[in-house]
Amino acid sequence: xxxxxxxxxxxxxxxxxxxxxxxxxxxxxxxxxxxxxxxxxxxxxxxxxxxxxxxxxxxxxxxxxxxxxxxxxxxxxxxxxxxxxxxxxxxxxxxxxxxxxxxxxxxxxxxxxxxxxxxxxxxxxxxxxxxxxxxxxxxxxxxxxxxxxxxxxxxxxxxxxxxxxxxxxxxxxxxxxxxxxxxxxxxxxxxxxxxxxxxxxxxxxxxxxxxxxxxxxxxxxxxxxxxxxxxxxxxxxxxxxxxxxxxxxxxxxxxxxxxxxxxxxxxxxxxxxxxxxxxxxxxxxxxxxxx
Amino acid sequence: xxxxxxxxxxxxxxxxxxxxxxxxxxxxxxxxxxxxxxxxxxxxxxxxxxxxxxxxxxxxxxxxxxxxxxxxxxxxxxxxxxxxxxxxxxxxxxxxxxxxxxxxxxxxxxxxxxxxxxxxxxxxxxxxxxxxxxxxxxxxxxxxxxxxxxxxxxxxxxxxxxxxxxxxxxxxxxxxxxxxxxxxxxxxxxxxxxxxxxxxxxxxxxxxxxxxxxxxxxxxxxxxxxxxxxxxxxxxxxxxxxxxxxxxxxxxxxxxxxxxxxxxxxxxxxxxxxxxxxxxxxxxxxxxxxxxxxxxxxxxxxxxxxxxxxxxxxxxxxxxxxxxxxxxxxxxxxxxxxxxxxxxxxxxxxxxxxxxxxxxxxxxxxxxxxxxxxxxxxxxx
Numbered sequence: 001x002x003x004x005x006x007x008x009x010x011x012x013x014x015x016x017x018x019x020x021x022x023x024x025x026x027x028x029x030x031x032x033x034x035x036x037x038x039x040x041x042x043x044x045x046x047x048x049x050x051x052x053x054x055x056x057x058x059x060x061x062x063x064x065x066x067x068x069x070x071x072x073x074x075x076x077x078x079x080x081x082x083x084x085x086x087x088x089x090x091x092x093x094x095x096x097x098x099x100x101x102x103x104x105x106x107x108x109x110x111x112x113x114x115x116x117x118x119x120x121x122x123x124x125x126x127x128x129x130x131x132x133x134x135x136x137x138x139x140x141x142x143x144x145x146x147x148x149x150x151x152x153x154x155x156x157x158x159x160x161x162x163x164x165x166x167x168x169x170x171x172x173x174x175x176x177x178x179x180x181x182x183x184x185x186x187x188x189x190x191x192x193x194x195x196x197x198x199x200x201x202x203x204x205x206x207x208x209x210x211x212x213x214x215x216x217x218x219x220x221x222x223x224x225x226x227x228x229x230x231x232x233x234x235x236x237x238x239x240x241x242x243x244x245x246x247x248x249x250x251x252x253x254x255x256x257x258x259x260x261x262x263x264x265x266x267x268x269x270x271x272x273x274x275x276x277x278x279x280x281x282x283x284x285x286x287x288x289x290x291x
Numbered sequence: 292x293x294x295x296x297x298x299x300x301x302x303x304x305x306x307x308x309x310x311x312x313x314x315x316x317x318x319x320x321x322x323x324x325x326x327x328x329x330x331x332x333x334x335x336x337x338x339x340x341x342x343x344x345x346x347x348x349x350x351x352x353x354x355x356x357x358x359x360x361x362x363x364x365x366x367x368x369x370x371x372x373x374x375x376x377x378x379x380x381x382x383x384x385x386x387x388x389x390x391x392x393x394x395x396x397x398x399x400x401x402x403x404x405x406x407x408x409x410x411x412x413x414x415x416x417x418x419x420x421x422x423x424x425x426x427x428x429x430x431x432x433x434x435x436x437x438x439x440x441x442x443x444x445x446x447x448x449x450x451x452x453x454x455x456x457x458x459x460x461x462x463x464x465x466x467x468x469x470x471x472x473x474x475x476x477x478x479x480x481x482x483x484x485x486x487x488x489x490x491x492x493x494x495x496x497x498x499x500x501x502x503x504x505x506x507x508x509x510x511x512x513x514x515x516x517x518x519x520x521x522x523x524x525x526x527x528x529x530x531x532x533x534x535x536x537x538x539x540x541x542x543x544x545x546x547x548x549x550x551x552x553x554x555x556x557x558x559x560x561x562x563x564x565x566x567x568x569x570x571x572x573x574x575x576x577x578x579x580x581x582x583x584x585x586x587x588x589x590x591x592x593x594x595x596x597x598x599x600x601x602x603x604x605x606x607x608x609x610x611x612x613x614x615x616x617x618x619x620x621x622x623x624x625x626x627x628x629x630x631x632x633x634x635x636x637x638x639x640x641x642x643x644x645x646x647x648x649x650x651x652x653x654x655x656x657x658x659x660x661x662x663x664x665x666x667x668x669x670x671x672x
Contacts, residue, residue: 007504263495
């Protein structure tokens, strides 16, 4: 029982990271109908920005965090203008390829600027964790879970109770109709990219003290987050969160009770099962084709 | 002037022969080229940088001492991208240059396995750092190892844990790649031979993000000592931190990666008090001390095995070519195999018929982030 509780906590923490990155996938997909394969690199870039500010420049942690998020917002704008906007009237394929290209570019740019050395980043708290009965609660995982819950609540409030959020939702549901209603579609898409970049950035900064900061960290997380998005139902915010958490828990329990070397395999077995038996995911709607 | 048939034929023959003559002339004055595959990009890029520094320091030292066969040595580096396809491509690019006399291969056994068939076809000496014992026991006469292999590290870890620390119930954690699997097997074999109990033998995949299940398995096994074979330092860092967080405090002896500068930097206090078997330990010999100083003066960080093995590899290869007195691969091979008692940074080289130059390990202890030499154990195998 103690073992199961410890695994549940760890799985929840890892899953929360997948969920945060998956949210970014979903938001951009809903706004533009394309998958942004550079979403993982947003996490990596933010983690490196944090290292530059908090470790190299020795700025206060909170200030480094704000600078990193501002940097991510800027990256979201540049990404939208440089990668999505020029191809917005093309089919989804060139845009997806452009996001893959951007992902490679970002990895190599960071490699060229910062070098290949993995970096250690301190967590937000001085205390590494607390012992709660038989379970050790890593303070960074607690923070990750807490921030994920807060962001989910914020997202609900933002999309359901603010005009801006409703405009963004309207844009994601039907761009032409939104445009006819006077919503500036391009601005809404820009805002979506900014928000997704910041979300990815938060995930990267939160996970950096756990996984260390490296060029590969983004792609590792993004692959799982992408699987989580499919499991949850592509395009569904709740699905991304549930999918991410489920994936984290499944792979942690699978590793502990069945086989550690096949840990990644469990996640992708579940993904394949969903693609075969429920391709719309947990919360996605079945899409019927017209005859 | 009329062009006669004889004049035309002579001119044509001269033209045809010219590239060969020029090539021969330039070959006579050219450098002795050594090719090196190294991870310039990818997860091991940092250790690849250290490896290049070590090799370049050796090239400088060799050239300062008069070069090889009277010519300066030139090092040509190709990026292996820390992948198996990458290393095959990088090695092929270098192998296509016929004037390269010898090569430095990878430190990762899985990559050495990937390029071994090409090395066999090329039939030129390749110095390797991979420690899978099989590499020098699979009928490839062109691989020469400049690190002690894992059958030695396994027996040294077992020897130190049983005879020095006095523990007999072991947990083994190892990567599932060629290096980790061979290492885990070697340690299990040595423990079995010594009559110790293996409470857990646990593999993991490289670049794992979380080691909670592995740590909990170690905890539940009831082992009183832990031995590990980690391929990547960031994995070792995450594992060590989770080990301490989840309250596992049993003595821990790791393979060489636990002593690397990157692992020490990433894991920090989580690795304090652990032991490692290191092919390179600065205090282990005069040659190691001299190399440590040279490396620190250049790289501004302490040397580790990532650079010391390439330093030795270039020196051993240069010594082999000089002993052979020729660039003919067969003669160089015989000369390398005849090297005995050469004092390298990693230890004393005594090549056996398989191409293994070193046969023992240093045991070092992590004293608050500084690796302190404990003892050298020469394998009895």
